[in-house]
Amino acid sequence: MTFRLYDTATREVRDFVPLEEGKAGLYVCGLTVQSEPHVGHVRSAVNFDVLQRWLRVKGFDVTFIRNVTDIDDKILSKAEAQGRPWYNLAYDMKRELDRAYAALNVAPPTYEPLATGHIPEMVELIEQLIVRGHAYAAEDGSGDVYFDVRSWPSYGELTRQGIDDMEAAGDADPRGKRDPRDFALWKGWKKATEPETASWPSPWGRGRPGWHIECSAMAGKYLGPAFDIHGGGVDLRFPHHENEQAQSRAAGHPFASYWMHNAWITTAGEKMSKSLGNSLTIPAVLEKYRGIELRYYVVAAHYRSHVEFSFEALDEAAVGFRRIESFLDRAGVTEAGELPAAFVAAMDDDLGTPAAVAVLYDTVREGNKAADPAPYAGQVLAMLDVLGLHPADPAWGGSGGDDQQLTDAVDALVAGLLDQRAAARAAKDFATADAIRDQIKSAGIEVEDTPDGPKWSLA
Template sequence: MSLRLHDTAARAVREFVPLEPGRAGVYVCGLTVQSQPHVGHVRSAVNFDVLRRWLLASGYQVDFIRNITDIDDKILLKSADQDRPWYNLAYEMSRELTRAYDALNVLPPTYEPAATGHVPEMLQLIEELVRDGHAYAAEDGSGDVYFDVLSWPAYGELSGQRVDDMEAAEDADPRGKRDPRDFALWKGRKDSEPATASWPSPWGPGRPGWHIECSAMAGKYLGPAFDIHGGGVDLRFPHHENEQAQSRAAGRPFASYWLHNAWITTAGEKMSKSLGNSLVVGEVLQRVRAIELRFYMVSAHYRSHVEFSFEALEEAAAGFRRVEGFLERALPVDSVVEEGAPRPSRNPGELPPAFVEAMDDDLGTPAAVGVLFDVVREGNRLLAAGEDVSALAGQVRAMLDVLGLDPADPAWGAAAGSDERLTSAVDVLVRGLLEQRAAARAAKDFAAADAIRDTLRTAGIAITDTPDGPTWELEQ
C-alpha cells in the first residue's frame, strides 16, 4: 500500500513516509470555541477522521491530537457581549462541539488538549525564541512579546509568499512592534480584560497568542517532529505559517506534511457567523440523519470547496439510503454490531482494489464512493437473480467502515439511526413549546411561560436562555 498525500508545503503529491515505521503522528487544529459549531466547522473534523481511519486501515498506529482554543480575543469579546465569564462560554461551546463530533461519528482523538491547560509549555517555547534572538519583548510597556519575522529567512515558505508582499499582522497593537508583520507570541493583560484571562509570565501577566498555542501543544504530545499537520485552508496563512516558523526557529523540525481541507461555502462565501450564513449542526440534523450529513461531506474530496444546499444534501441522503437498502436486503437483521462486539475487519485486503487505489491517491473519496456504488449495483443485480451476495455485502461494509459510515456501527445507534430520528422528533416538539413560551413572554403572560418551562423540566428537559435564543438538553 502506497499512500500519497497532497502536501501544501511542497505544493505536490508526495508518498507518505512516516518518521517511525508503522506509526503516524497527526495534529489537527481544532476550533476556537466561541459559538455553536456549524456545518463548515465540522467538515475539517470529518475529513481528518477519514484520514485517520485510512491510516488505521493501512496498518498504522495513529497518535491523533486535535486541540481546542479556549482563550482568544473573540471569546473575550463574545463573552463580554453576553455578560458571562469567558471560561463559561468556552466550556459550553466546547461541550456543543463534542456533541456535534459525536453525532457525526468522528472518532475521539488520542488526546484533545485545551490551550488554557498548556500555558507553561507556551512560555517555555517563547523564552527559547527570545533567548535565540527570534522574539523580543515590546518596549512600550505593554507586556507583549513578538516573533521577529525578519530573523527567520524561511518565513513564507509554507504559504509560498515573500515577506515583502505580506500585510501587517493585525493580532496586537502595532506600536510595540519592530516590524508590522511581526506577530504576537504573548499578549500583556489590558485593563479592560478580566483578571481570570491572564497568567503570570516573565514579561508580566497576560495570555498566549493564538499561534504559539498549537506549536506548544503539538510538541507536548507528538514531540519536536511529527508526521502530519492538518486544518482548514483558511489556517494556512497566517496561522500555520507562523506555527512552522516559530517551531523551526526554536530548533523543532515540526510537521513533515501539511494537509488543508477546503471550505463549505454558502452563496460562494466561507460559511461563518459573521456573514450570517451559518448552518448550526443541530439544526441541519432536524432535516437529515447525521449519517447522511457525514456521507454528504465525505463524498466530496477534502480539498474541494463545497457549495452547501439542502437540495444537494437531500440528494446525497437519498443515495446513501440506496446503500442502506442493499445492506438490509443482503444481510440479516441481527448483523447490526452490538456494543462491545468485534468491529468489521479493517484489513485493506478485504477492500476492492479500486477503492484502495482511490483512497491511496490523496484520500480520493469521490472515486472511492464511486466504487462503493458500483459494488452496490452489482450486488442488487445478483440479488435480483437470487444469488448469494454476502461477499459483496462484506465489501460494502468494509468500505463504509473506512469512511465512518457503517450503519451497523454502534455510534449511529440501533437500527441505523433510529435514535437520531427519535432525538430529531423530540427536538421538533420541544422547539414548538419553546416558541409558545417565547410568545407568552412577549405578551407578558409570564404564568403561561413558566408553566411551559415547568412542563419541560418535569419531562427532564433543561432550558438555557442565551442571547441567540433558548437551547435545551436532557438533564443528567
C-alpha cells in the same frame, strides 16, 4: 500501492514516509470555541477522521492530537457581550462541539488538549525564541512579546510569500512592534478591558498567549519536536500555520513533515462562517437529516475540493445513502468483507473519497443484480466502516436496547399493516389495499412484493 497525500508545503502528491516505521503522528488544529459549530466547522473534523481511520487500515499506530482554542480575543468579546464569564462561554461551546462530533461519528482523537491547560509550555517556548534571537518583548510597557519575522529568513516558505508582500499582522497594537508583520506570542493583560481570569503570570507580566504559539507548544508536548502530518482548514495556511512553522523551526524544532488542508464549505460562493451570517448550525441541520446522511454528504466530496452547500445536494446525498442501506437490509449481511482493490487504490491516492464512493455505488449495483448479494454486501460494509458510515456502528445509537425495542415495534406495526393489505387483496378489495400501501409509503417505507411475500425497507 503506497499511501500518497498532497503536501501543501511542497504542492506535490508525495508518498507517505513516517518518521518512525509503523507509526504516524497527526496534529490537527481544532476550533476556537466561541460559538455553535456549523456544517463548515465539522468538515475538517470529518475529513481528518477519515484520514486517521485510513492510516489505521494501512497498519499505522496513530497518535492523533486535535487541540481546542479556549482563550481568544473573540471568546472574550462575545462573552462580554453576553454578560457571562469567558470560560463559561468556552465550556458551553466546547460541549456543543462535542455533541456535533458525536452526531457525525467523529472518533475521539488520542488526546484533545485545551490551550488554557498548556500555558507553561507556551511560556517556555517563547523564552527559547527570545534566547535564540527570534522574539522580543515590546519596549512600550504593554507586556506584549512578538516574533521577529525578519530574524527568520525562511519566513513565508509554507505559503511561498515574501515578507514585503505580506499585510501587517492585525493581532495586536503595532506600536510596540519592530515590523508591522511581527506577530504576538504573548499579549500583556489589559486591566481596563479584560478580566484578570483571562491572564496568567509570565516573565513579562500577566497576560495570555497569542493564537499561534498555542498550537506549536501543544504539538511539541504530545508529538515531540518533529512529527508526521499537520492538518487543518485551508483558511489556516496563513497566517496561522505559516507562523506555527516559523516559530517552531526558529526554536530548533523540525516540526511537521507534511501539511494537509481541507477546503471550505461555501454558501453563495463565500466561506461558511458566523461573521457572514450564512452558517448552518449542526443541531438545525440534524432536525431534518440524520447524522449519518450529513457525514455521507461531507465524505463524498474530496477533502481538497470546495463544496457549495445546498439542501438540494444534501437531499440527494441522503436519498443515495438510503439506497445503500436498503441494499444492505435486503442482503441481510452484518459482517464486513474484504475491501475492493479499486477502493483501496482510491483511498491511497490522497484520500480519493469521490472515487471510493463510486466503487461503493458500483458494488451496490452489482449486488442488486446478483443472485447472491451477500459477498457484495460484505464489501459494502467494509467500505462504509472505513468512511465512518457503517449503519450498525454503535456511534449512530443503533445498538442500544431502547433502539432495538423501537425497531422491533416498527417491524411489528408494518407487519400488521402488510397483513391487512394482504387480506384486502385476497378479498379483491383493491381500494383498501392501495390505501394501506399509500399509508405505509407516506411513512417513508417502501414495500416490495416478492415470491416469498412482501418485504419492506426505508425509502
